[in-house]
Amino acid sequence: MHVLVVTDQHAESLGGVQVAIRLQRRYLERLGHRVTIVAPALHRQGYTPSDPAYIDLPSRPITRDREYGIAWPGRRTDRALSQALAQLPPVDLVHVQGDFWGAMIGLRAARGLGAARGLPGALPVVHTMHNHVDEGTRAVTPLAPLAFWGLRVWRRLVLGRARGEVARRSKGAWRYLAELAAEANVVTAPSRHFADELERHGVASEVQVTRGGVDDEEIAGAITAPRTPRSRPRLVWLGRMSHEKRVLEFIDAIALADIDADVVLHGAGLLLPKVRERIARAGLADRVTIAGPVPYRDALAAMRDADALVQTSMGFETQGLTPFEAAALGTPTIFCDPQIAEDVDASVEWRVADASVAALADTLRLAVGELAVGVRSATRGAGGEGARIADPDPLRIPDAEGRRFLQSAQTERLVEVYERALGSVDGR
Known part of the structure; x- marks a missing residue:
């Protein structure tokens, strides 16, 4: 299968999520699958794009060291991604591994690819939620409730009304994540404890565990x-x-x-x-x-x-x-x-x-x-x-x-999740 991974930050930037994505790609490719990774272009000094598996989106740096950037979800980004994908084999599944602009870009891509293929809905989506948005935001600002409201407004401007059911008990950051999760065929988390927390706060009724492995x-x-x-x-x-x-x-x-x-x-x-x-x-x-x-x-x-x-x-x-x-x-x-x-x-x-x-x-x-x-x-x-x-x-x-x-053991589990998402399309 051809898996399109969409994430908030470039896979070659620093961070545990980025390490996990690079490893997942390598071990999926060893099993014969194709992986294309979509993320904001990296602005780090000395970095030269060269990997054909990466699609670098137009972006702006958001940190002083230029390690991290933002790609704005919208029509310009959609066009850049569509033009890049036109040169590649058809995508079978979109794996969103972001919780902010990466999530929105990935969901828009799944919709667009589904429409281009004449499907009644989007391509199958697996959404892995890596960030504890509630805890992380509260740790850095006393204005967390306002930030959560802003995220929901941004999501609605980019994606429209939430598709699917969103649990009424989800509030604040959890509500924002639930509105993203409503468009996924399978929602996963990198640990059992975070999966339990996502379920408890109404983000999704069932959250699978897909741990990041080690090489x-x-x-x-x-x-x-x-x-x-x-x-x-x-x-x-x-x-x-x-x-x-x-x-x-x-x-x-x-x-x-x-x-x-x-x-x-x-x-x-x-x-x-x-x-x-x-x-x-x-x-x-x-x-x-x-x-x-x-x-x-x-x-x-x-x-x-x-x-x-x-x-x-x-x-x-x-x-x-x-x-x-x-x-x-x-x-x-x-x-x-x-x-x-x-x-x-x-x-x-x-x-x-x-x-x-x-x-x-x-x-x-x-x-x-x-x-x-x-x-x-x-x-x-x-x-x-x-x-x-x-x-x-x-x-x-x-x-x-x-x-x-080890990653080899975790990749077997990831493929099972992909097959579940692909098999759920007819029943959505």
């Missing part, structure tokens, strides 16, 4: 690399340095816990200057370092090398891919979000009791204390200071358990 080959390469020598535990944090990720709270917890560990922060964002300032003010420069943004392969290597990943956001992530990647690499996670911990369901983990800095500090002390025993034991057993940590390690996740997170 089989990258995991295979990273897992064979030796872990570097150390004399104390090493913790790693990866993500965008923004308020909802709670990176500043993490630094405060490190200072409060006074742990004897090396902590490496991978990523960047608006809070990076404050992160540097807080590390210096707390006197943590001997323990906390900032590696900055790194390529995907280096991020995996960092997680494999670490004794534990620290996941700090709460109630924001719709999947939280890094703990899944860490588990596939054998690295346990210190979880702040119990819902993500339930989804990962790993045999080795630590869970923070609540959202307070004090609770995170307590869990950091506990985890580092337990990990330190393993570090000291491995060092003595291998012949002294500086020796490599021995494997197998009782505080590592077994390889057999980690294999369930």
